[in-house]
Amino acid sequence: MAATRVLLLPVRDSESASFARSVCGILGAGPELGPWPTYCSFKRGHLVLSARPFPGASARLPLQRPPFCPFAALDQQPRASAPELPTNRGVDLGVAVVLQSSDQTVLLTRRTRTLNISPNLWVPPGGHVELEEELLDGGLRELWEESGLQLPQGQFSWVPLGLWESAYPPRLSWGFPKYHHIVLYLLVISQESQQQLQARIQPNPSEVSAFMWLGPDVAAAVAATEDGAETTRTVPQDLPPSVPAVELQEDGEFQPLAVPMSTLLQTTPTTAEAKERVSTGTKFALRLWLQHLGR
Numbered sequence: 001m002a003a004t005r006v007l008l009l010p011v012r013d014s015e016s017a018s019f020a021r022s023v024c025g026i027l028g029a030g031p032e033l034g035p036w037p038t039y040c041s042f043k044r045g046h047l048v049l050s051a052r053p054f055p056g057a058s059a060r061l062p063l064q065r066p067p068f069c070p071f072a073a074l075d076q077q078p079r080a081s082a083p084e085l086p087t088n089r090g091v092d093l094g095v096a097v098v099l100q101s102s103d104q105t106v107l108l109t110r111r112t113r114t115l116n117i118s119p120n121l122w123v124p125p126g127g128h129v130e131l132e133e134e135l136l137d138g139g140l141r142e143l144w145e146e147s148g149l150q151l152p153q154g155q156f157s158w159v160p161l162g163l164w165e166s167a168y169p170p171r172l173s174w175g176f177p178k179y180h181h182i183v184l185y186l187l188v189i190s191q192e193s194q195q196q197l198q199a200r201i202q203p204n205p206s207e208v209s210a211f212m213w214l215g216p217d218v219a220a221a222v223a224a225t226e227d228g229a230e231t232t233r234t235v236p237q238d239l240p241p242s243v244p245a246v247e248l249q250e251d252g253e254f255q256p257l258a259v260p261m262s263t264l265l266q267t268t269p270t271t272a273e274a275k276e277r278v279s280t281g282t283k284f285a286l287r288l289w290l291q292h293l294g295r
Helices: 070-075 135-147 194-198 216-224 280-293
Strands: 007-008 036-042 047-049 059-064 092-100 106-111 121-123 124-126 154-170 179-190 207-214 242-248 254-260
Touching: 007 036, 007 121, 047 179, 092 135, 092 280, 106 135, 124 135, 135 154, 135 179, 135 207, 135 280, 154 194, 154 280, 179 280, 207 216, 207 254
Parallel strands: 007 047, 059 154, 092 179
Antiparallel strands: 036 047, 036 059, 092 106, 092 124, 106 121, 106 207, 154 179, 207 242, 242 254
């Protein structure tokens, strides 16, 4: 099914996005960092993307890839130089929920160390969109599966934020990519406060080892550490030394955790390491969230 989850409209007829090629590149992305405005429609487990308007397009969203995207690097090499890449797979579709409380903080979860993909990373709750599943339904399902949170009907609103081209491993220096996704970030705005939401959180220990809430100021500092950027964004000097979080213990109990600010400001290492940090795609999503707030 993965071969048909993401469809492209580069010219006239739709085609499945190829696992081995950069989606951003096919849609005309240049050497700059982006993002690139992209027209899209989502219909039951499938995402259609185009650089130009098309009948049925429901949104125009920013699409971005990391500066070190392995698929972008492979596009510049002869096809024979990457014999380990699958030729019979497409690009899969993921959704991540940027959950905003009524007091304007957003939820991040830390993936467990034992996961095969992106262990120990701080990310919003998210995962695969199932076939025949609506976009919002998939996001809310992933939110519930990972955090235990179910949002009462009529007490939240939502809006799509943007699209991220994701690879794992994230750099060619880590090895050839084994996973290729387009992740759609959804901003879900709850009418409940951080305290009300946190009181109901029950993390899934097989996927989540800790969680935290970020306010706009800390989120801006984290988003400023853009991985691979040629210029460093200005980071405020009055940041707290750590950010409060909650860690899940082996016995299922919660324990307060102080995450050093230096950990949240880490960038993607050049060698394969399960270093605790905020994922590059999450930084992109935080920038979009701050723009939505008008920050």
